[in-house]
Amino acid sequence: MLNQATTTLAFDTPGRTLLEITQPVRDWVQAQGFHEGLLTLFIRHTSASLLIQENADPEVQRDLERFFARLVPDGDPLFRHRDEGPDDMPAHVRGALTATQLAIPLMAGRLALGTWQGIYLWEHRRRGHRREVAVHLVGR
Template sequence: MLWFQREITLAPRPRGFHLITDEVTRQVPELRQIETGLAHVFILHTSASLALNENADPDVRHDLEAFFNRLVPENAPYFRHTVEGPDDMPAHIKAVLIGSALTLPIAGGRLRLGTWQGLYLCEHRDRGGPRRLVVTLTGEPAQ
């Protein structure tokens, strides 16, 4: 049984839902050493989240952003945590709703995703900056 853990940094992105599957797999070359196993991906931030969803049609990413902005609007009069700007508290709420981690299967040295699935960074701040992820891999070694 193999175990690897690596902290990676994603390039800064504007607010929105961004496909990061290729960026993550490029930064975790140990993935190719596992025949069958699991990848656990955890984001080290409270104002961004991770999701698995549609990887082909960019309208899905647009619609998700529009929905979450309507669900959790900026400048709500009941928000008290506003020191870092009007996008701060909504970012925390969106991160709680979507989640901070994903566990994905590995098969043949690759993430075993469905045909239309991709890993998303859900950036909830206007200027969130670089985002750090911890990727933990475990599984049976490739022969």
């Protein structure tokens, strides 16, 4: 028989950054007492995203940000949607190019992340926001 558990985790971001959320997610999963299953994470925003990425060398995160700054620069005259400033539409494009949801297997009571993998909330806006991640765990 399969069981389910859900919650919403909230995170305050300091502005544009990759914020590692592995530990709070891991803590919630472990508190559920499941041995096997599937964890789904879904971010409830259009100007932020979720990402599984290397958590050993912070230069990886900085390189990702430099790449996206080149790919989708703030204030690009191509964009007309600027209701909340020059980073508004670029943040939406960044969100569209990345992921709004992740699925991670749960095996032997642990998230099946690789040695150097971490779960990140990627804030695409320059100023900080409170972001919500809907969490769903199904398994036994």
